[in-house]
Amino acid sequence: MLALLAFVVRVLPTGALEVEADGIRGRLFIGVHGPNWSFNSQLGARMKRAAKEGVLAEGEGFEAVGFIPLPQGCKGSLKFFERARAEREKVEIEYTLEFTEDTPLWRLGLDLSVPTKFLEGRRALILGPDGDFTFPRRGGQGFGGIAFGVAIPLDESRSFVVTADVPTFLSIQDARNWGGNTYEIRFNILRRGRGLSRLALIRRMTLALVPSGEEGRMVKRIEVDRAKPFAVALESGEVMVQWGTTRVVEARVAVHGPGWAYADMRGASAQGVYDSKGRTVKGVIEIPRSGGATLEYLVRAEGTEDGAVRLRYRLRFPKGARLNSYQVSFFVPMSLCGGRRVIVKRADGVDIPIEVPIEFTGRPHLWSGKAIGVEVAPGEKQGFLIKVDKSSPLLLQDNRAWGSDVFEIRFNFLRANQGGRVEPGTEVERVFALRLGEPIQFVPDENIAPSSNQTADWFPFPLPWDDAPVDLSWLNHKPAGKHGFLTVKGGRLVFEDGTPAKFWGTCFSATACFPTHEQAEKIARRLAKFGVNIVRFHHMDAPWSRINLFDERFGDTRHFDREALDRLDYFIYCLKREGIYVYLDNLVHRKFTAKDGVEAADKLPPKASPYCLYDPKLIELQKEFCRKLWTHRNPYTGLRYCEDPAIVLTEIVNESDLFSSTPTVEPYKSRLIEMFKAWAMRRGIEAPPEVDLAVKRGPMAEFLTEVMRRYFDGMKSFLRSIGVRIPVTGTNWSIGTGVLLAMEGMDFFDSHAYHCHPSKEGRFANLPAVSQKGTICARLAFNRVHGRPFFVSEWNEPWPNEWRAGLPLHMAYIAALQGWDGLTIYTYRHRIEVPEDKISGWFETYNDPALFGLFPHAALLLRRGDAKEANVKIGVVFPEKSKVLREPIPPWRVKALWPTVEVHRVEVVLPGEEPRRLDKIVEFDECPLEVGDFVKSDTGEYGRSFVKRIAWIDTPRTQAAWGFLGEAGPVDLSAT
16 A cells, blocks of 8 residues: 555546655646746646545555636647556656647646645655755745756655656745645646647656655656767757767758748747657747748658668748748858768769869859759768658858858748749658767657756856956945946946046846845955956846746736835945945836726737837836836935936937837737828828838838837936936847848947857757857947947857857957947846755856856956957948838848957948048958958957967956867967
8 A cells, every 4th residue: 555654645536646755745747838928727627537535555546537718818628648657655656748729838747746844854866867956035046957857855764756757847935925835846748839739748746755865766767878979859859960079960940031030949839749759849940030920840660670860840831921931951061071072873873073162152052953963072980871762942051241150951841032832731741861980879859868968076266256266346436426427428338527438247137136235235246356346237027037027916017016126225325335336127027917998908928028119008108117116215325317517328228129129919919000091192102001010121121120229219308407428328139130220310320139049948059169251249339339338238158058168258358359338248146045066057157167267368368458449430320211111131141250359340330321531442242351260459459369269368457268278279369
């Protein structure tokens, strides 16, 4: 019998389980979160076949079939089939889950809910990767990461273990943070995206008592010899083949919407199942600029007995769509194929050899036609062969033309330069086989295989949260604001008294913006010691933040929380005292509600983007927020925010525009269509009978630019009317000329960029920035507008990228070379719990030695003026304004930015503006420099070799080298 004092499992009619293990009690059930965290669970299921209620005995089992009504904002139900069997001190449960229809979804998982009184302060073991965890006191930090499960020691001899059969994103959360009284141990199956019908999800869970020391035996891993070739199937359906640490090829489904707007399966909503042989993934890619049309895909990836990888694809369009192409592409690093042969194999038996140039020749398309296969670098160790079951259109493309360092083998199923159309129900199937010179090990899930990193001899190296190993606080103006308000003069940020401004700093995000008073004092002092002189307050309005600006008692976003505002006030006061300035955001993640008087509030995304750019009610609410924030008087400084010269910069809205997103929510979509019709009529333009907001060219592009310009100018004018004197920008990412032209009236420009930004599934590319042809600074430079100050308010090479230590000095140097006005990394942190001896998230930097550990060096380099500005100033120009307004140009088409950004000062001249005081003018699609194996700044103080994979800075006061120095040999730093 299992009904022992140590271990009892009781079955409820819905199939949910009540578990007791030596006094610890909890419930295991299926949980579903819809948009805005609406919730329902197995506890409220409609049963088709109810389970027999009662305590499970050894040898007994049960089956249950039911439907969970999906929560608000979702569609349909979740059908589940559950069966379980009990053994001595163990219960194994199998869940088969299937959505009745496609639905928006924020989360699906298997949840163990345990009252906090049973676990608070208790130690646990996270299984796979193994690590200790302590259940936090109220308000403490939980856990989130890939794992198989959790083990809770009951005494010295036994542990209670809960595991899944596959690694999953495991989160442990304290529900007291939102009014509950439990710890939620969640085995997440799907996160943020869509639930897809017609594909069953299968998960197996085990509840057991095991002897101490044997908890790890509950985890099933696959052994992989990483010195030999292996292929990994990812959650999205993408397949990567590696040989040792070398990425050989990646296979993925992709689509180009109208205007060649790109999307692929890395950003898809996807779900899948796998077995011992392979993995099956179903996904949906939203086609850019297509008015909500989608491409569905079904991928089966598996290993074969003879050591190949077989990839079966079925692509389907449920609705008709306009697009330029859709394809299955294989991406090969140029380091493996540049200067080598590629052989195209045709169905008639003819082989066509193609030479891939070592350097880009200006010709992106190397071959096109029909083929049944491609062989890359034949006869070489890492050469490979791709074969397809049907002769298919093939394009061999050198993606260096668009700033990428890969060679693309693209099997097209439609390619139309001027745009084409697929009809509803269009379906394509292909089977590919990929083969190397040695057998390929197949791994159906990247999280099963153990890491290749050997960390046994590693030791902790945390940075303390309340102090710094050096003290550069002497760099700061104390108090901040002593030189008057920040102004714009001669295209630069300058204080009122003429003191030049140069900023190096960090973002604070969400709850981190609201430390306690004691924490605020210590954090401000620590920042100053690290050389920080600006903080950007970000995500203060986020609903997911444990503390945010809004008082939750009102159920709206129109009332500020007094305690949160007091904490922010005191933090700003402490920062000001330490000579640290403030960049204050307005609209970032605010979730408008019905109580705000907003239509269809439950359907609007965070910050109601892009509807916030044109809807009168949403703009009215933004102005109300700004008035309350900027006219609020800080009791610690005695000044209203708009009166405080320590607050130096502000943006109107974070990362929002009408070119990268298309309105789909009603009545906002129809409202914008009517605005377009009225605009067209005033200009004598005949609007089409069916207005397609996804078409971002022609009159529509000009209209969208004008709508955004009106919004930005109107919000800036409002800020001025309530007393805000500081420089204002509109939004802050590099999207295209349409967004730049919409912000002509702004005081400064801003942008964001990340090297190897994680995907929403938590995947990241572990690539060293130092070896890439191209740099995130080129994309940033697209927003560096001639004659205007430029600020980078977000940049990072997020953890766990193991090469991230190379970026802080690179960013500081490029900013100095370019004469940029300042940077803030994203982010310092999101929480306030201390102390913390681990990196707790992708973007957390405050205790990361690889990033924040280099802040003092970067601060000196930029703020002390150690590096010279470039000798040569280059202006990038576009066609006439009337043409660019109707045919916006995206950053990837601007070839003039790289490698120029690492050599000369480069500025983008807006169409219609007169270039002044520039040494050279180049067209946007012209590359003014030839690139060999390395680049070097025109001051001679910086260089980077792509072949040796190293970079260096060589100035009289700062010298540094980074990259693969052990392989490269001596680096001569000759400055004195």
